Amino acid sequence: MTALPVPHRVVDRHRETHDTVTLRLKPVGEALSAFAPGQFAMMYAFGRGEVPISVSGIPRDGDLVHTVRGVGAVSAGLYDAQVGDVLALRGPYGTGWELSAATGHDLLVVAGGIGLAPLRPLIHDAVLDAEAYGRLNVLIGARGPAELICRAETGRWPTAYTGVTVDRPGDGWTGQIGVVTRLLGLARFEPTATTAFVCGPEPMIRATARDLLHRGLPADRIKVSLERNMRCATGHCGHCQLGPLLLCRDGPVVGWDIAEPLLYVREL
Amino acid sequence: MTTPAAPAVLDRTGLNALVEALVASGRTVIGPTVRDAAIVLAELGSAEELPYGWGVELEAGHYRLRRRNDEAAFAHSAGPQSWKNFLHPQREKLWSADRSADGQLTVQAESAAAPSYAFLGVRPCDLRAIAIQDRVLTGGHFKDSGYQERRKGAFLIAAECTEPGATCFCVSMGSGPGADAGFDLALTEVVDQAGHRFFVRVGTEEGAELLAEVPHRAADSTTRESARTAVADAADRMGRSMPPVSLQRLMGASLEADRWDDVAARCLTCGNCTMVCPTCFCTTTEEVTDLTGDHAERWQRWDSCFDLDFSHIHGGPVRKSPHSRYRQWLTHKLGTWHDQFDSSGCVGCGRCIVWCPVGIDITEEVSALQEEAER
Numbered sequence: 001m002t003a004l005p006v007p008h009r010v011v012d013r014h015r016e017t018h019d020t021v022t023l024r025l026k027p028v029g030e031a032l033s034a035f036a037p038g039q040f041a042m043m044y045a046f047g048r049g050e051v052p053i054s055v056s057g058i059p060r061d062g063d064l065v066h067t068v069r070g071v072g073a074v075s076a077g078l079y080d081a082q083v084g085d086v087l088a089l090r091g092p093y094g095t096g097w098e099l100s101a102a103t104g105h106d107l108l109v110v111a112g113g114i115g116l117a118p119l120r121p122l123i124h125d126a127v128l129d130a131e132a133y134g135r136l137n138v139l140i141g142a143r144g145p146a147e148l149i150c151r152a153e154t155g156r157w158p159t160a161y162t163g164v165t166v167d168r169p170g171d172g173w174t175g176q177i178g179v180v181t182r183l184l185g186l187a188r189f190e191p192t193a194t195t196a197f198v199c200g201p202e203p204m205i206r207a208t209a210r211d212l213l214h215r216g217l218p219a220d221r222i223k224v225s226l227e228r229n230m231r232c233a234t235g236h237c238g239h240c241q242l243g244p245l246l247l248c249r250d251g252p253v254v255g256w257d258i259a260e261p262l263l264y265v266r267e268l
Numbered sequence: 269m270t271t272p273a274a275p276a277v278l279d280r281t282g283l284n285a286l287v288e289a290l291v292a293s294g295r296t297v298i299g300p301t302v303r304d305a306a307i308v309l310a311e312l313g314s315a316e317e318l319p320y321g322w323g324v325e326l327e328a329g330h331y332r333l334r335r336r337n338d339e340a341a342f343a344h345s346a347g348p349q350s351w352k353n354f355l356h357p358q359r360e361k362l363w364s365a366d367r368s369a370d371g372q373l374t375v376q377a378e379s380a381a382a383p384s385y386a387f388l389g390v391r392p393c394d395l396r397a398i399a400i401q402d403r404v405l406t407g408g409h410f411k412d413s414g415y416q417e418r419r420k421g422a423f424l425i426a427a428e429c430t431e432p433g434a435t436c437f438c439v440s441m442g443s444g445p446g447a448d449a450g451f452d453l454a455l456t457e458v459v460d461q462a463g464h465r466f467f468v469r470v471g472t473e474e475g476a477e478l479l480a481e482v483p484h485r486a487a488d489s490t491t492r493e494s495a496r497t498a499v500a501d502a503a504d505r506m507g508r509s510m511p512p513v514s515l516q517r518l519m520g521a522s523l524e525a526d527r528w529d530d531v532a533a534r535c536l537t538c539g540n541c542t543m544v545c546p547t548c549f550c551t552t553t554e555e556v557t558d559l560t561g562d563h564a565e566r567w568q569r570w571d572s573c574f575d576l577d578f579s580h581i582h583g584g585p586v587r588k589s590p591h592s593r594y595r596q597w598l599t600h601k602l603g604t605w606h607d608q609f610d611s612s613g614c615v616g617c618g619r620c621i622v623w624c625p626v627g628i629d630i631t632e633e634v635s636a637l638q639e640e641a642e643r
Contacts, residue, residue, distance in 0.1 A: 003410075004363055007373040028372070046367055047564045049555040071582045086373045088365070229581050231553045234410035237571070238550030239578060241600065244607030249408070265523050267592035 003234075005044040005088030006032055008064065010081050016149040020114060021079050022056060022067040025087065031062045032089060036096035037121035038225060038253045041066065042233045044088040045077030052230040053078075054118035054252065055092070064089065067117035067149065093233040095253045097122045097223055099133075102195035105221075106134035106160075108187060110208050112141050112180055112200020116149055118225050118252075119199050123157060134194075135160035137187040141180025141204065144168045160188045180204060181211045191216035199225040206263060209256045222256035226263075243268055273476040275487035278455070278466040280315075283341075285482035286425075287315040290386040295423060298354055299388035300347065305333055307347040309354075312388065319344060326433035326507070326618065329627030339464055342389055342457045345433035346617045350546030351387055351394055355418050356401060362414075362553070362566040382414070386423040390451065392444035393436075393617040395426055397546035399450055403609050404549050423474065426451035430498040434507030435618030437631055441510065443615040445502040453479060456495035467495035508618065508631045511638045515612065519603025522637045523595070531633055532591035534626050539572030541620035541628075542597065547613045550578070573597050598633065 012024035035041070040054040043066060051074045057065025070079030081087055099107075099122055107126055111119050126136050136159045142148045144166050154162060163183035165176035176183065180200070194217055198208050205224050212222050226247055231237040233248045240247040243262040245254065262268055278286065290297050291313065300307045301317045307324060318341040325332040326345060336343060361378040368374070390398070402419060405412040429438070429445035438444030447454045452475035456467040467487060470476045511518075542548040552571035557564045571578060573596050579586035587593045605613035614630070621629045 004375045004377055005365075007375065044365075046365060046373060047555060047557045047561065049553065049566075069582075084371070086367075086371055088373055088375055227581055228586065229579055231551065231571075232568075234412075235408050236405055236410070236412050236549065237552065237568075238573065239552070239571075241596070241604070241608075243599075244604040246608055267587045267589060268523070268596075 003090045005042065005050070005090045006030060007086050007088045010083050010085045010087065011063065013081070013083050016067065017147055019071065019079065020067060020069045020149060021081075022065060022117075022149075023078070023081060023087075024057070024059070025064045025066065025089065027062060028086060032064070032091055034058070035064065035092040037099065037125060038096035038118060039092040039094050040118075040233070040252060041089040041091035042093070042230075043068070043074075043078055044090075045074050045081070046086075046088070048077040049074045050231075051075050051078070052093070052233060052248070054225065056117035056120045057124070058121045067114065067120075069114050091233070093248055094251055097197055097253055099125050103132050104134065104193070106189035106194040107136045108139070108189050108194050108196040108212075109137065110139045110180060110196060110198045110200070112204035113143065113147055114149060115198075115200030115204070115225070116140055119197055120150060122197055127157060130158070134190070135188050137161045137189055138163070139180055139183040139187060140164045141183070141200070142166050145170050145173050161186060163187065179207065181207050184208075184211055184215065194221065196222045198222060202226075202263060209260065213256075219257035219260060220255045223253055224256055224259050225252045226254055226259065227252065273470040273479060275470070275492065276468045276479060276484040277487050277491050278468055278482070278484050280464060282483050283466060284315045286478065287312060287388065289478060289481050290423070294384060295386040296383040297386045297388055298351075300342070300344070302333065306331065307333065307344050309347065309349045309351070315388070318342075318389070323431065324433060326435045326622050327627075328435065328621050328629045329624055331622050338459045340431070340457055340459050342427040342455070343431035345429065345431065345436050346391060346393065346546075346619050346622075348544055348619070348623060350544070350617075350619070351390060351398055352401060352546055352549070354385055354387070355398065355422065356405065356415055356549060359567060359569045360414055362568050364566070365564045367562045367564075378414070382418040382421060384421045385418065386425065388425045389427040389455075390424050391427060391429055391617070392447040393429070393438040393441075393615040394546055395424070395447055395450045396441075396443035396615045397617070398424070400547045400609070400611055400613060400615070401549055403611065404547075407609065423478075424451045426454040428454060428456040428495070428499050430457060430502050432502050432506050433618060433622075435621040435629075436506050436616065437508040437510055437618060438616035439503050439506050439509065440512065441612065441614055441616035446499045451475070456499060458491055458494045458498065460494050462490060462494075465491060467491050508621070508629070510616070510631055511635055513638060515602040515634065516606045518634070518638055518641060519599040521641055523599065525637055525640050527633065527636045527640050528591045528595045530636070531594050531628060532589065534628055535590050535594050536626060537574040537590045537593055538625060539574040540623045540625060542572040542574060543570065544619040544623045545601075546615060546617060546619065547601075548572075552578075573600070598630070602634070
């Protein structure tokens with residue numbers, strides 16, 4: 001084991017949905033090295049264990065923001081953490097989105113459900129440095145209105161286009177209905193000079209990448225963030241393999257040119 | 269590094285003295301010995317505990333000890349364990365965490381000192397396996413510090429292979445039967461008209477110093493020639509072989525092969541092959557708490573890609589079918605290991621064949637994939 005988890009105190013807790021919270025974490029003592037958007041931390045819930053969670057906000061004061069969906073024993077423990085509680089984190093691990101490689105390009109951010117969380121710091125960077133890039137598009141899909149995260153914020157991002165769609169609208173939903181790829185026709189981008197950043201469930205990633213290829217984006221200009229079981233995050237436990245990749249080391253952000261042949265093999 | 273010392277010859281008394289010297293210097297000496305009807309790797313108090321006069325009979329799903337006509341100590345091929353049991357143990361504490369009354373967390377690294385190991389009788393295939401685990405666990409950006417510490421302190425005495433088993437195929441993996449590097453001392457056991465003795469080559473300064481401490485004589489040409497011939501003959505007596513093709517390319521081209529269904533119909537997904545494999549390194553973690561609930565420990569233990577939980581993410585396992593789990597093991601071992609760690613993950617020791625309860629033979633499966641690829 002290389003690194004020990006470093007204690008962080010929960011200083012803010014925002015409930016996003018019935019099972020998802022966004023936690024702002026302040027280092028109790030020493031801080032971790034700076035995270036880049038797309039990278040992840042191993043988050044430790046005392047007595048429960050660790051899970052890999054992408055960073056969803058990188059405030060300048062050294063705090064870290066993570067958005068956690070409580071679906072297993074560990075993530076449910078993280079979900080339950082209240083302001084004042086102490087968790088521990090190690091990281092940063094993995095590859096980032098590398099927004100700067102898209103300088104001069106239109107940006108197409110496509111998120112499915114909680115997949116918006118790892119993209120959020122990328123959107124913040126793109127907004128802060130808007131002159132370096134072309135048009136910013138943010139496309140968000142979710143199962144239903146209750147599954148949408150960062151809702152207070154999404155409308156405020158100064159984008160060329162922000163679209164939000166849900167598969168199953170409830171009463172009172174007046175927005176778009178259907179899968180997120182349906183928003184691609186409304187977004188404003190020049191396919192030959194666009195970089196796409198995609199995160200969500202694998203079927204959504206596959207469908208989005210297929211449509212983008214069809215619209216003329218080169219595969220290596222489509223960046224996707226992938227998920228596999230991870231125990232160590234340091235390339236030693238073997239769990240996060242996807243064919244030749246160790247996703248903790250070679251991912252989670254991978255170009256579609258590399259990911260496509262791997263995601264089309266069943267149960268790889 | 270100065271020029272290594274010249275080759276020498278040890279007799280059985282000399283070998284005893286060698287182990288005594290290692291024990292006296294505070295080392296934990298691990299070597300082969302007979303226990304529970306198998307040749308296991310265990311702590312040796314004396315070289316007399318080596319399996320003198322024992323051989324093994326190996327086949328797919330079959331392992332039996334048998335008496336030899338001579339008193340050879342190293343005339344047996346790989347047993348159920350490998351050196352990873354010591355360098356990369358089955359269970360290892362990573363850290364402990366304590367929670368105080370006011371909710372503060374203190375996390376502490378495990379600080380137990382690693383034993384200072386001396387391994388006696390490391391086969392060339394297993395020397396290669398150690399080198400492969402070195403690369404996996406300490407060759408990347410992050411190092412497994414526990415492994416690194418145990419490995420750094422380990423003194424390796426190789427025993428070249430003169431008696432391959434029916435399940436051995438190190439020649440086709442390029443990892444044996446001779447040893448050319450990676451040892452402190454290398455023994456080649458010679459039993460001929462001139463008697464029972466060990467031809468010794470020196471690999472390191474530390475090896476030379478140890479050899480100088482024990483009774484030995486300069487190597488004579490008869491012993492040298494006998495040793496060379498015994499190893500060369502062993503190369504011709506491999507019981508198995510891998511098809512002479514790029515296994516990495518074959519695995520990459522075989523992801524959709526029909527053969528996976530065939531092997532999956534036999535495979536019990538028990539994970540024995542991964543436990544006995546000297547290079548399989550996968551681990552999982554466990555969180556343990558005491559009765560107060562304020563002291564937690566993080567433990568690492570061996571895991572197997574044949575376990576359903578291995579690939580579990582929210583929603584279920586990625587690799588549900590036995591088909592996909594056997595494919596993961598084999599294509600990783602022979603194919604994607606190259607992409608990840610710049611070498612094959614197989615050394616040709618044959619353990620996975622011997623200890624498979626249904627006798628699945630890795631060389632046979634690869635041959636079948638090769639035939640299917642050519643169809």
